[in-house]
Amino acid sequence: MSSVNRWKIAAALLGVCCIALIYRVFDQGITRTYLDASQETSVQHIKLLTGLVGHEWLGLPEEQVMSRLKAYAASQPPGSIVLKREPETNAIYLEGVRFEFRNGKLVNVT
Known part of the structure; x- marks a missing residue:
C-alpha cells in the first residue's frame, strides 16, 4: 500500500470522525433546547399549582x-x-x- 493511499484512508477516517462530532454537537444542542423548555414549563406549572393551593387553603x-x-x-x-x-x-x-x-x-x- 502506497503512502498516498494511507493518507487518503486517514483523511477519510478523520472526515467521518469530524462529521460524527458535528452531528453529536447539533444533536446535543437540540436536546438541551427541548430539555430547557420542558423544565421551564414544569417550573411554571409548579408555581401555578402552589399558588392555587395557597389561595384555596x-x-x-x-x-x-x-x-x-x-x-x-x-x-x-x-x-x-x-x-x-x-x-x-x-x-x-x-x-x-x-x-x-x-x-x-x-x-x-x-
Whole structure:
C-alpha cells in the first residue's frame, strides 16, 4: 500500500470522525433546547399549582391542612411521597413544597 493511499484512508477516517462530532454537537444542542423548555414549563406549572393551593387553603388550621396532606399521601404508592412536619419552623413539607404556618393558620405555600 502506497503512502498516498494511507493518507487518503486517514483523511477519510478523520472526515467521518469530524462529521460524527458535528452531528453529536447539533444533536446535543437540540436536546438541551427541548430539555430547557420542558423544565421551564414544569417550573411554571409548579408555581401555578402552589399558588392555587395557597389561595384555596390560605387561613386553614394546621391540623386540617395536615389531614388533607396525609390523605393525599395515603392515596399514593407507599414510600413515594415524603411528608414531614417540622414544629421548630412551623412548616410542613410535602416533596419539597413548604406549607408555612403562623398562629396555627396557613400563611404561605412555596
